Amino acid sequence: MPKNPNxxxxxxxxxxxxxxxxxxxxxxxxxxxIQQISLExxxxxxxxxxxxxxxxxxxxxxxxxxxxxxxxxxxxxPDEWHxxxxxxxxxxxQLHADMTWTLQMCEEASSDPQxxxxxxxxxxxxxxxxxxxxxxxxxxxxxxxxxxxxxxxxAFALAHSLRAxxxxxxxxxxxxxxxxxRLAHDGADRSEPEAS
Numbered sequence: 001m002p003k004n005p006n007x008x009x010x011x012x013x014x015x016x017x018x019x020x021x022x023x024x025x026x027x028x029x030x031x032x033x034i035q036q037i038s039l040e041x042x043x044x045x046x047x048x049x050x051x052x053x054x055x056x057x058x059x060x061x062x063x064x065x066x067x068x069x070x071x072x073x074x075x076x077x078p079d080e081w082h083x084x085x086x087x088x089x090x091x092x093x094q095l096h097a098d099m100t101w102t103l104q105m106c107e108e109a110s111s112d113p114q115x116x117x118x119x120x121x122x123x124x125x126x127x128x129x130x131x132x133x134x135x136x137x138x139x140x141x142x143x144x145x146x147x148x149x150x151x152x153x154x155a156f157a158l159a160h161s162l163r164a165x166x167x168x169x170x171x172x173x174x175x176x177x178x179x180x181x182r183l184a185h186d187g188a189d190r191s192e193p194e195a196s
Contacts (some may be wrong), residue, residue, distance in 0.1 A: 031168035041162060046071075050073045059096070061093070063089065065087045065090060066087050067087025088108075090105060091109055095154075099160075100162070136166060
């Protein structure tokens with residue numbers, strides 16, 4: 001038996017508290033259309049698949065780096081350290097109250113053709129997975145065993161929040177194509193002049 005059977009210090013009570021805390025954003029979730037949901041899901045999963053060992057706080061800003069082909073999320077900004085500890089700065093991330101992440105890439109990263117090709121390849125794979133899912137709700141992350149603890153909890157919270165947004169928009173049981181068609185149809189309805 002290992003010396004410390006609980007090396008991360010996560011007993012059942014703290015885990016359950018974090019899971020319960022992660023459900024709260026779904027109550028405040030706003031209706032969202034499929035384009036916004038797919039962009040938020042893609043960006044959030046990209047950030048959550050990076051490496052970090054701290055509990056992110058909604059409303060706080062974090063910084064994404066790349067080193068040796070891996071992405072790292074850090075609470076330390078690029079101007080706060082002098083050594084090449086984290087690697088190349090990619091951009092600024094923010095965790096929002098609804099458990100979605102945004103990523104504002106720095107100019108150097110966004111003009112790197114190799115990085116942009118990598119992201120485009122990931123987007124294509126993501127888009128295919130969305131199209132292959134029976135419903136848009138099915139495409140949301142379930143239990144992510146391969147992810148470390150905090151990433152797994154935040155993926156659960158993200159799915160819970162986006163599911164609530166999709167339910168409020170009435171697209172949760174639609175396929176990806178049907179949700180996109182509804183968006184196009186709703187947009188056409190808004191652009192037609194009203195009869196007097």
